[in-house]
Structure formats: structure tokens, C-alpha cells
Amino acid sequence: MSFAAAQSDPLKRLTYWIYELLSDYGDSIQRPVIGLAWVWALGFAAFCGYFASIGAYNIWTAIGLSFSNLFPLFGFGRLHLNSVIDTLPQALTALSGFQTVVSFPLLFCLGLGLRQRFRLR
Incomplete structure (x- = not known):
């Protein structure tokens, strides 16, 4: 693939590099x-910093919220953390969206790596 990246235009080269x-x-x-x-x-x-500043939730809520943003396919966020998500400020809501969007390509690449590792030849 590195040869294909070297032979392509700059925009495609950027996608290959990523x-x-x-x-x-x-x-x-x-x-x-x-x-x-x-x-x-x-x-x-x-x-964790936000929850500590308002004194409302504990560290486990921060752990669970961050985990549920990374793995939205499981639905933990909507099931258990709906009240927490509703009280977040806009910046943390945007961070939640960023985590969700970034997690999809990373999970896809993880799946590709696992497929390559355990593929029968």
C-alpha cells in the first residue's frame, strides 16, 4: 500500500498516511x-474534572461516560447515563460527540487487525 500511496495525488496520499x-x-x-x-x-x-468541580457525580460516572462514548453500539449511555448526559455543558457534549466519531474508525481498524491476526491461511 505504501507504493500506491506514493503514486497517488496528495489528497489520496493523506488518506493512505492516516x-x-x-x-x-x-x-x-x-x-x-x-x-x-x-x-x-x-x-x-x-x-472527572467537571464532576469534581460541581461535586455531583463520582469517578465511576466519569469512567462509564467516557467508556459509553467510545462504544456507543452497546447503548450504555442512553440506558444508564441519560440524566448525566442531559446535565453536561456544551463543551463536554461536543467532547462526547468527538469521542464517538473518533472511536468508529479506531474500532474498525482494531477489527481489521484482529481479522489479520486470527485469519486462517
């Missing part, structure tokens, strides 16, 4: 997991 950065062209499991961990930690720190 794909290589995120998952080593679908071969890496470690890169998407590290990316998910960073995105989770960013959300956890922001939510």
Missing part, C-alpha cells in the same frame, strides 16, 4: 488500542 498511522494498513492491533485508550483518557479527565 490509514497507515492508525493501523499500519490493517495489520496492527496495538495502534488502534492505544488510540482508543488516549481518546478514553481524554474524555475521562475532562468528565
Whole structure:
């Protein structure tokens, strides 16, 4: 794929570069997991700081909210954290959306890496 990236126009080259950065062209499991961990930690720190400033929720709520934003397919956020999500300010609501949007490509790249690792040949 690196040869195809070198032969393409700059916009396509950028997409190949992002794909290589995120998952080593679908071969890496470690890169998407590290990316998910960073995105989770960013959300956890922001939510934990906000909850500590208002004194309303505990650390487990911040952990759960950040986790539910990364894995929206499970539906934990709407089921258990609806009241918490409704009280968030706009900046943290935007951060929740950012976590959700960024998690989809990372989960896809993780799935590709797992498929490559356990593929029968």
C-alpha cells in the first residue's frame, strides 16, 4: 500500500498516511488500542474534572461516560447515563460527540487487525 500511496495525488496520499498511522494498513492491533485508550483518557479527565468541580457525580460516572462514548453500539449511555448526559455543558457534549466519531474508525481498524491476526491461511 505504501507504493500506491506514493503514486497517488496528495489528497489520496493523506488518506493512505492516516490509514497507515492508525493501523499500519490493517495489520496492527496495538495502534488502534492505544488510540482508543488516549481518546478514553481524554474524555475521562475532562468528565472527572467537571464532576469534581460541581461535586455531583463520582469517578465511576466519569469512567462509564467516557467508556459509553467510545462504544456507543452497546447503548450504555442512553440506558444508564441519560440524566448525566442531559446535565453536561456544551463543551463536554461536543467532547462526547468527538469521542464517538473518533472511536468508529479506531474500532474498525482494531477489527481489521484482529481479522489479520486470527485469519486462517
